[in-house]
Amino acid sequence: MIDLLTSTRVQILSKLIERPYTASEIAKITGYSKTTVSYHLSKLNEAGLVERLERGKWVYYKITPKGERRVKVEAAISLASLAGAVISAAISALKYALKFAEKPLMVAERTYTPPATGINLELIVALILISIFVYLKFRK
Numbered sequence: 632m633i634d635l636l637t638s639t640r641v642q643i644l645s646k647l648i649e650r651p652y653t654a655s656e657i658a659k660i661t662g663y664s665k666t667t668v669s670y671h672l673s674k675l676n677e678a679g680l681v682e683r684l685e686r687g688k689w690v691y692y693k694i695t696p697k698g699e700r701r702v703k704v705e706a707a708i709s710l711a712s713l714a715g716a717v718i719s720a721a722i723s724a725l726k727y728a729l730k731f732a733e734k735p736l737m738v739a740e741r742t743y744t745p746p747a748t749g750i751n752l753e754l755i756v757a758l759i760l761i762s763i764f765v766y767l768k769f770r771k
Contacts, residue, residue, distance in 0.1 A: 638767075638768070638769065639661075639663060639667070639671050640671050640674065640675055640680075641701075641702065641705050642661055643657055643661065643668065643671055643675065643681075644675065644680060644681070644694055644698050644699075644701065644702045645702055646660055646661065647681060647692060647693065647694035647698070648694055648699060648702060651684055651691040651692060652691060652692060653689055653690060653691055653692070654668045654669045654672055654690070654692070657672070657692070675692075676692070679695060679697050679698075680694065680695055680697055680698035680701055681693060681694055681695060681698055682695055705767070709764060709767050709768060712760050712761075712763045712767065713760070713761075715756070715757075715760040716756075716757045716758075716760035716764060717757075719753045719754070719756040719757035719760060720754070720757040720761075722753045723751055723754040723757060726751070726753065727751070
């Protein structure tokens with residue numbers, strides 16, 4: 632199912648939430664070629680995420696309830712990833728600021744500040760979550 636929903640397909644599904652479109656209209660809106668859009672629409676149709684509506688010589692594509700749920704899931708994943716990254720970065724920044732607010736140790740009448748050591752787990756989590764968000768947002 633992962634390969635079924637590339638960002639091209641999610642973008643097409645997002646447009647179809649507004650109203651039914653023809654493949655040519657979607658191609659103009661998204662900037663993809665009509666061939667590319669037609670290919671992705673056929674895959675989305677096979678998966679039951681869109682349905683074909685034939686109106687005279689025109690073929691419109693309409694998103695199904697299953698397709699709408701899929702767009703919401705993709706949006707929630709992106710939002711959760713971004714929110715997690717922001718929260719982790721904020722916690723990391725707060726811990727970093729608090730570390731410097733501590734009083735330095737006095738060693739033999741000289742001020743000694745211990746070096747910052749250890750792995751900053753929150754920063755690593757933030758970077759991983761930001762990477763996931765960027766990947767989900769811009770994958771093709």
